[in-house]
Amino acid sequence: MKTAQGIPLDYYIWLSAALFAIGVLGVLYRRNAIIIFMCIELMLNAVNLLLVAFSNYYSDASGQVFVFFIMAVAAAEVAVGLAILIMMYRNTKTTDINILNKLKW
Amino acid sequence: MNALYIICGLGIASLVAEIVNLKKWLVVLITIGIATAAAVATLDWNTTNSYFNDMVVIDNISIAFTVLICLSAVLWFWLSHDYFKDETHITDQSALVLFALVGAIILTCFNNMSMLFLGIEILSISLYVLAGSKKDSIFSTEAAFKYFLMGSFATGFLLMGIALIYGATGTFDLIKISQFTADHHSTLPGFFFAGVLLVMVGMAFKVSAVPFHFWAPDVYQGSPLAITAFMSTIVKIAAFSAFLRLFLNCFSVVQNTWLFTLQAIAISTMIVSSITAVYQSNIKRLLAYSSVGHAGYVLLALVTGSSDANGVIFYYLFTYSVASLLAFTVLTQLEKSDSDISLTDLKGLFKSSPILAVGFTIALLSMAGIPPLAGFIGKYLVLNLALSVGYIGFVIVAIITSLVGVYYYFKLIISMFQDSPDAKQQSISISTRLLIYVLVGLVLLAGILPNVFQVI
Numbered sequence: 001m002k003t004a005q006g007i008p009l010d011y012y013i014w015l016s017a018a019l020f021a022i023g024v025l026g027v028l029y030r031r032n033a034i035i036i037f038m039c040i041e042l043m044l045n046a047v048n049l050l051l052v053a054f055s056n057y058y059s060d061a062s063g064q065v066f067v068f069f070i071m072a073v074a075a076a077e078v079a080v081g082l083a084i085l086i087m088m089y090r091n092t093k094t095t096d097i098n099i100l101n102k103l104k105w
Numbered sequence: 106m107n108a109l110y111i112i113c114g115l116g117i118a119s120l121v122a123e124i125v126n127l128k129k130w131l132v133v134l135i136t137i138g139i140a141t142a143a144a145v146a147t148l149d150w151n152t153t154n155s156y157f158n159d160m161v162v163i164d165n166i167s168i169a170f171t172v173l174i175c176l177s178a179v180l181w182f183w184l185s186h187d188y189f190k191d192e193t194h195i196t197d198q199s200a201l202v203l204f205a206l207v208g209a210i211i212l213t214c215f216n217n218m219s220m221l222f223l224g225i226e227i228l229s230i231s232l233y234v235l236a237g238s239k240k241d242s243i244f245s246t247e248a249a250f251k252y253f254l255m256g257s258f259a260t261g262f263l264l265m266g267i268a269l270i271y272g273a274t275g276t277f278d279l280i281k282i283s284q285f286t287a288d289h290h291s292t293l294p295g296f297f298f299a300g301v302l303l304v305m306v307g308m309a310f311k312v313s314a315v316p317f318h319f320w321a322p323d324v325y326q327g328s329p330l331a332i333t334a335f336m337s338t339i340v341k342i343a344a345f346s347a348f349l350r351l352f353l354n355c356f357s358v359v360q361n362t363w364l365f366t367l368q369a370i371a372i373s374t375m376i377v378s379s380i381t382a383v384y385q386s387n388i389k390r391l392l393a394y395s396s397v398g399h400a401g402y403v404l405l406a407l408v409t410g411s412s413d414a415n416g417v418i419f420y421y422l423f424t425y426s427v428a429s430l431l432a433f434t435v436l437t438q439l440e441k442s443d444s445d446i447s448l449t450d451l452k453g454l455f456k457s458s459p460i461l462a463v464g465f466t467i468a469l470l471s472m473a474g475i476p477p478l479a480g481f482i483g484k485y486l487v488l489n490l491a492l493s494v495g496y497i498g499f500v501i502v503a504i505i506t507s508l509v510g511v512y513y514y515f516k517l518i519i520s521m522f523q524d525s526p527d528a529k530q531q532s533i534s535i536s537t538r539l540l541i542y543v544l545v546g547l548v549l550l551a552g553i554l555p556n557v558f559q560v561i
Contacts, residue, residue, distance in 0.1 A: 009272075013272070013296065016268075020261075020265055023261065024261075027254075027258055033250070036254065040254075040257050040258060040261060043258075043261035043264075043265070044260075044261060044264065046265070047261070047264040047265050047267075047268045050265075050268040050269070050272065051268045051271065053272075054268065054271055054272040054275075057272075058275045060275060060276075062219075062276075062277060063271055065219075066218075066219050066222075066267075066271075066277065069219055069222065069223065070222070070264060073222070073223070073226045073230075076226075076230055077226070077230060077253075077257055077260075080230055080233050080234060080253065081233070081253050081257070083234075084233065084237050084246070084249045084250050084253050085250070087237060087240060087246050087249070088246045088247070088250050091241070091243045091246050092243065092246075097250075100247045100250060100251065102243055102244055102247055102327075
């Protein structure tokens with residue numbers, strides 16, 4: 001049986017698949033922009049968990065280095081995203097994404 | 106590799122230019138710098154070098170795409186320097202564009218999944234800011250927000266795919282992954298294939314292929330026009346060169362798992378985009394759908410899986426990006442106030458400024474694939490490649506959709522040559538005239554002498 005830290009590797013895969021699915025569903029169903037940001041973070045963290053588990057299983061550090069890349073880039077992305085959100089709030093006075101329907105068809 | 110360093114340096118230099126007040130010469134400096142970068146990149150032609158422990162591998166394909174990106178970037182700066190003339194923060198704009206170019210060049214030469222991720226993110230994060238660079242416009246804000254949301258959502262899928270592939274193979278290196286899959290083909294775990302498909306979904310978002318295209322028309326319409334031009338040319342080239350590297354080189358061993366899905370994506374991209382484009386009256390939206398459609402033809406060349414696909418796709422992207430830069434040059438002259446050019450705005454254009462009308466007509470004819478323009482040869486090469494591997498059904502669909510394309514491109518052309526009572530004479534700056542001549546020349550040249558541009 002493949003294990004990482006004594007726990008079967010499959011458990012990690014199912015856990016992060018579940019977290020990832022929760023994140024995807026959150027992005028698709030929630031209407032508040034900030035909660036959508038949080039759901040995207042959840043998707044990225046599911047990936048981080050999976051990478052760390054695999055990295056431990058292979059005793060290979062590159063997976064954990066990749067996690068650092070993801071963390072740094074996610075921080076940059078959220079910084080830009082929140083700035084865009086503030087810009088949107090200034091123009092529309094709301095964070096509800098249903099207001100974003102000026103561009104269609 | 107030196108091309109990458111030069112463009113990084115230019116990005117930092119253009120941030121410093123704000124402090125030392127070099128704004129006047131900035132565009133000239135950047136243009137010369139990018140041209141130098143392209144020239145330096147060609148020095149490595151016919152050699153294969155790897156850098157940073159094989160994280161970056163530079164071969165002929167990546168050099169060709171790097172030069173194409175640099176060429177488009179030079180033309181783009183030429184196009185945009187009039188457009189952004191009145192902006193106070195021109196240095197920030199150009200620094201962001203240059204950093205986006207760095208991301209684009211990384212996407213042409215990565216050999217490691219982490220470089221793929223970093224390249225995509227460097228490209229995308231700069232573009233999120235650029236898409237929202239008209240701060241007071243609600244359209245620009247909405248475009249930036251949608252682009253950001255869809256971009257980071259797609260990145261999530263891409264990363265999940267990368268993590269699963271790492272779990273199955275134990276490496277991020279593309280060459281090692283393809284070796285591993287060739288050696289252990291029968292014992293690969295099921296989640297490896299899920300990983301390949303998730304990577305495909307992430308990349309399909311980036312190239313805006315159906316059914317992951319719905320963000321593209323909104324973003325193209327809302328962003329400032331010059332940024333739309335950047336997104337529909339340079340970003341497309343970079344994303345497709347990454348797509349090529351991943352699916353033609355790395356995952357070619359496991360072709361039977363992803364080929365069917367990608368074929369379905371290519372077909373639906375061609376069909377859906379051409380049907381939707383017919384109903385558009387906003388020109389930026391129409392061009393967005395047309396760019397989605399062009400992505401369909403490139404994907405058709407890609408699913409042939411033949412080694413000739415690299416050269417065909419290179420030529421196709423070259424013709425497409427020259428033609429769409431020409432179209433956007435004309436549109437920047439037409440745009441008046443808030444980000445909307447509709448079909449009726451084109452009426453009487455031939456009378457008010459013939460050069461714009463003729464330039465736009467040539468761009469649209471090339472995109473529609475009318476001989477002897479460049480777009481015709483591009484489409485011909487793609488269809489020829491598809492026929493050579495026996496995809497007759499695909500070729501028939503591609504021909505029908507490009508006939509529909511002829512219909513909606515001609516709708517624009519006809520309205521330009523119609524008479525309009527309020528057609529006024531329009532003055533066009535010399536540099537814009539010159540740019541239109543250069544681009545028309547490139548479209549004609551690539552159509553008449555296609556061999557010159559088929560370098561790989």
